[in-house]
Amino acid sequence: MKRILCLLCAVCLFFLSGCSARTTEAQTWAYDTLCTATLWGGTDLAAVFSSAAAQGQSLLSEDGLKQFTASRDGDALQISSDLFKILNQAGILYTMTDGVFDLTVAPLSELWSVNTATRPPDGQSVEECLDLVDFSSLTVTESSLTFAKKGMGIDIGSVGKGYGADYTVTALKNAGATAGIVSFGGNVALFGTKDGTPFRVGIRDPKGEASEYFGVLSVTDTSIVTSGAYERYFEYTETVYHHLLDATTGYPRQSDLLSVTVICADGAQADMMSTALWLMGSEKGWALYETLQKTEGFLPAEVIFVLEDHTVRVSDGIRENFTLTSDEYTLD
Amino acid sequence: MREKVKIWDFVLIAILVALCLSVWFLPKEQGNTVSISVDGTVVAVKNLDQDAVVDLSDGTQVLVENRTVRVVHSTCPDHLCEQMGKISACGQVILCVPNRISVEIRGEGVDGLVG
Numbered sequence A: 001m002k003r004i005l006c007l008l009c010a011v012c013l014f015f016l017s018g019c020s021a022r023t024t025e026a027q028t029w030a031y032d033t034l035c036t037a038t039l040w041g042g043t044d045l046a047a048v049f050s051s052a053a054a055q056g057q058s059l060l061s062e063d064g065l066k067q068f069t070a071s072r073d074g075d076a077l078q079i080s081s082d083l084f085k086i087l088n089q090a091g092i093l094y095t096m097t098d099g100v101f102d103l104t105v106a107p108l109s110e111l112w113s114v115n116t117a118t119r120p121p122d123g124q125s126v127e128e129c130l131d132l133v134d135f136s137s138l139t140v141t142e143s144s145l146t147f148a149k150k151g152m153g154i155d156i157g158s159v160g161k162g163y164g165a166d167y168t169v170t171a172l173k174n175a176g177a178t179a180g181i182v183s184f185g186g187n188v189a190l191f192g193t194k195d196g197t198p199f200r201v202g203i204r205d206p207k208g209e210a211s212e213y214f215g216v217l218s219v220t221d222t223s224i225v226t227s228g229a230y231e232r233y234f235e236y237t238e239t240v241y242h243h244l245l246d247a248t249t250g251y252p253r254q255s256d257l258l259s260v261t262v263i264c265a266d267g268a269q270a271d272m273m274s275t276a277l278w279l280m281g282s283e284k285g286w287a288l289y290e291t292l293q294k295t296e297g298f299l300p301a302e303v304i305f306v307l308e309d310h311t312v313r314v315s316d317g318i319r320e321n322f323t324l325t326s327d328e329y330t331l332d
Numbered sequence B: 001m002r003e004k005v006k007i008w009d010f011v012l013i014a015i016l017v018a019l020c021l022s023v024w025f026l027p028k029e030q031g032n033t034v035s036i037s038v039d040g041t042v043v044a045v046k047n048l049d050q051d052a053v054v055d056l057s058d059g060t061q062v063l064v065e066n067r068t069v070r071v072v073h074s075t076c077p078d079h080l081c082e083q084m085g086k087i088s089a090c091g092q093v094i095l096c097v098p099n100r101i102s103v104e105i106r107g108e109g110v111d112g113l114v115g
């Protein structure tokens, strides 16, 4: 009797558990944003996740700074080899976008402070600030970054989320995680599968609420980053001012794109690429994407462009993994 | 005394069996969109919240009504797709093999959100 009972218990527990492996839900704050993870396998993964997120944040610059502003002309920053790689890619993007995408946009971003501002800065301040935005005046070596002018700077945090998500994934794998999905404030990194099925990642509807998405990607072992003006903005006298600044004019850039999503094994590259492609708009942006696919120093990437007219353009390599789920949009 | 133990054993077994069975009889997750594809290419995605008629280029007609989906008209020889009736739960599919059409209900469930 007892034996039958035990067997029944075991069978029932098996069914009730839904046959899926144990998962860990983890949360931590880094890069001034909420970072979350759902993880399979391993033990104590929540602690690994929190410490890796904090650690990755300080790995880009030698002294762990998230932001750096030159305190005098010729001020320099010790950099890691990872940041050196990022700066190389940023330099190529700077050239290919004719300076519209500029990693040294930090002083301008701070002037606009789109997160908290209620009105745009005056034209005079924008002009003055533009003098401090010039990637071409940087001196980059493998271990240092030198700024020509006092007041110039870079916001490592702005490219750090994609990098940081990648960094935690490596740490989690080393700690025995078999699969997981990591999100750093909307920048997603994935590894492994759930019982053999790829992860389903929704891509946010640029015209919808924060929880709404217009399509789903079935992918694994990659990073996904989306850029769009909807992320951060304020309104002043019926004009929308968003956070994607044109480094040549000092003002928010007009683009015919609602959002650009980049899928790439390198999260930092995906992060910068999505911003640069959005800034360029649908036509120049797509041409830039195709050029980057053949550019040394850039990993292969896939992209999803959402145009103002609600058409969705998906690159060939990811088309089969993408499903449109909203009838507000049409596939190109 | 012995008798009592047995009775409680049976009660326990009954509860556990009921629990197991309930898992099978739980209502399936309701779908939210229907994805219609021809030859593997998605040609239409409709929200189940809104009734709609979808006319495909080969004459097939798909009806979305009261959060259910069915093929109401087909040009295929066997008309099996029409006979499959209504689908509404996540993962359910109507196939029209001769015309290579698939009608699939998709759910809300995603593992993560980007953007």
Ligand SMILES: [Zn+2]
Residues within 6 Å of the ligand: B074, B076, B077, B078, B079, B080, B081, B082, B095, B096, B097, B098, B099
């Ligand atoms: Zn048929």
